[in-house]
Amino acid sequence: MTHRTVHEWGRVAVGDVGFTRGQADALLAAARAHPFGGTDGTDILCDHHRHLRARQMVGVIAARGTSLEILPKVDPTTPDDTPATVRGRLMHMLNVVLGLDISTGEASAMSHSADSLLDLFIALFADRLLAEVRHGLPRQYQSFDEDLRALRGRLDPVRQFTVHAVRPDRLACRFDALSVDIPLMQIMKACVLFVSRHTRSMATQRKLAELRFLFDEVRAVTPGALPWKQVRVDRSSRRWNTLLEFARLLLGQRWQETHAASHEPEGISLLFPMNDLFEAYVAAQLRxxxxxxxxxxxxxxxxxxxxxxxxxxxxxVGTSFSTRPDILVRRGGKVEIILDTKWKNLTNGVSQADVYQMMAYARIYRSPRLVLLYPAVPGESGRKIEMHGLAEGRERLEIATVAVEASETELREELRHLVFPRTPA
Structure with a gap:
C-alpha cells in the first residue's frame, strides 16, 4: 500500500519517486467516480503527467493499493506545518461542525500517531465503540416466531395445525424477548466490518477484531441496506449518539461523502470541500x-x-436568479450583517467577483454591513480588518481574517468583536 500526503494545491510526483503511473491512474479514476470530482474528477485531482496536483478538497482519496491524503493549507508560500499539526487542526474543525464530541487533547494526541485522517477517524471510532460495548450492548424487545419443544409465549395455531400437523413434538411459538440484533447495533457492526478493510494500524485492527467477536449475535447487514430510519435513541442509549455520527461519517451518510466505488473495493475516500467546511466552522463558532x-x-x-x-x-418582486449568502446575522426578521466566507489567501487580493456579489447582497437584503471573511495565515500577528464604503450608498464592506488555528475561546472572541467592534478609548 503506497500512501502519500500533500497540501491543498500541492503536487505529488508520478514516476521514479511518488506514485507509479498505474497508481496515479487509479487515483484519477477514483476522483472521477467520486460525487465531488466534477465531470472529470478535476475538482479533486488534476493530472500533469509527471505529477498530480491536488485541488481544494481535503481528506483522503484512495484506490486499490494506494491512497493520497490532502491537508488544508492557507498560504502555499509559508513553511509547512507538520502534517500531524495540520491534521489535528482539521480534525478540530470537523469535530465542531459534525458534533463528534472529541476533546482537543484527544484529537491532538491521536493526530500525531495516525498515518492519515482516515486512520485517525477509524481509530477514534474503534476506541469509542469498544469502550461502550464493554459496558454492555443496548437491547430492545423484539417479536420472534420459533418452533420449540416446549411452549414459550403463546401458540401460533395456524402454523401449528398446518406446518406441524403431524409433528406433536414441535410447538409454533410466538414470544417477545430482549435482543441485541437491533438497527443501531446492525449499523455499528456494519461500520466495524467496513472499516476493518481500510485501516493500516495494527493496534486499531486488534480492537476491531475484538469488536467483531463482541458483535457476533448481531446480523451482518450490507451498508446499502442498513435501517438508518429505524434507529431509536432513547434515554438508555443516548450515549450512542456520537458513535452514530461516526458511523454516518464513515459509511457515507453525511454531506461530506464517504465514497467506496464498487469497482475499487480496496479503496475508501473521505473528502470534505474546504470552502464548505470553513463556512460551517465559522457559522458554528459565531452561533x-x-x-x-x-x-x-x-x-x-x-x-x-x-x-x-x-x-x-x-x-x-424577484422571481429568478436566487441568492444564498453564506451567513446572515439577524435581529428578529431584519438582516444586520451578511458574512461571506472565502477559503483563500487574502494576500492574493480580493476578487472583483466577490465584491460584486456583496454589492448585490447589500441591495437585495438591505444590509448595512457586509463582511468578506478569510482565514488568517497561521502565525500571522494581528488580524486584518479593512473597511470600505459602497459607492453611492452608506453600506460598509469589511474585509477581515480570522485565525482558524486559535483556541475556541480566542476564535469566538474574535468573531464577537467582528460583530460588535471595539470602541476606541
Whole structure:
C-alpha cells in the first residue's frame, strides 16, 4: 500500500519517486467516480503527467493499493506545518461542525500517531465503540416466531395445525424477548466490518477484531441496506449518539461523502470541500459567540431573487436568479450583517467577483454591513480588518481574517468583536 500526503494545491510526483503511473491512474479514476470530482474528477485531482496536483478538497482519496491524503493549507508560500499539526487542526474543525464530541487533547494526541485522517477517524471510532460495548450492548424487545419443544409465549395455531400437523413434538411459538440484533447495533457492526478493510494500524485492527467477536449475535447487514430510519435513541442509549455520527461519517451518510466505488473495493475516500467546511466552522463558532446577544445566525438562508418582471412605478418582486449568502446575522426578521466566507489567501487580493456579489447582497437584503471573511495565515500577528464604503450608498464592506488555528475561546472572541467592534478609548 503506497500512501502519500500533500497540501491543498500541492503536487505529488508520478514516476521514479511518488506514485507509479498505474497508481496515479487509479487515483484519477477514483476522483472521477467520486460525487465531488466534477465531470472529470478535476475538482479533486488534476493530472500533469509527471505529477498530480491536488485541488481544494481535503481528506483522503484512495484506490486499490494506494491512497493520497490532502491537508488544508492557507498560504502555499509559508513553511509547512507538520502534517500531524495540520491534521489535528482539521480534525478540530470537523469535530465542531459534525458534533463528534472529541476533546482537543484527544484529537491532538491521536493526530500525531495516525498515518492519515482516515486512520485517525477509524481509530477514534474503534476506541469509542469498544469502550461502550464493554459496558454492555443496548437491547430492545423484539417479536420472534420459533418452533420449540416446549411452549414459550403463546401458540401460533395456524402454523401449528398446518406446518406441524403431524409433528406433536414441535410447538409454533410466538414470544417477545430482549435482543441485541437491533438497527443501531446492525449499523455499528456494519461500520466495524467496513472499516476493518481500510485501516493500516495494527493496534486499531486488534480492537476491531475484538469488536467483531463482541458483535457476533448481531446480523451482518450490507451498508446499502442498513435501517438508518429505524434507529431509536432513547434515554438508555443516548450515549450512542456520537458513535452514530461516526458511523454516518464513515459509511457515507453525511454531506461530506464517504465514497467506496464498487469497482475499487480496496479503496475508501473521505473528502470534505474546504470552502464548505470553513463556512460551517465559522457559522458554528459565531452561533456560540452570539448565544446571549439576541442575534440569530442563519446559514445558507435568504433565498431572495435578483430579477423579476419590471412594471413602471412599482418595486420589482424577484422571481429568478436566487441568492444564498453564506451567513446572515439577524435581529428578529431584519438582516444586520451578511458574512461571506472565502477559503483563500487574502494576500492574493480580493476578487472583483466577490465584491460584486456583496454589492448585490447589500441591495437585495438591505444590509448595512457586509463582511468578506478569510482565514488568517497561521502565525500571522494581528488580524486584518479593512473597511470600505459602497459607492453611492452608506453600506460598509469589511474585509477581515480570522485565525482558524486559535483556541475556541480566542476564535469566538474574535468573531464577537467582528460583530460588535471595539470602541476606541
Amino acid at each position: 456560540r459567540a452570539l448565544a446571549d446577544s439576541g442575534l440569530d445566525v442563519v446559514t445558507q438562508g435568504g433565498l431572495r431573487y435578483c430579477l423579476g418582471p419590471w412594471r413602471e412605478g412599482e418595486d420589482t
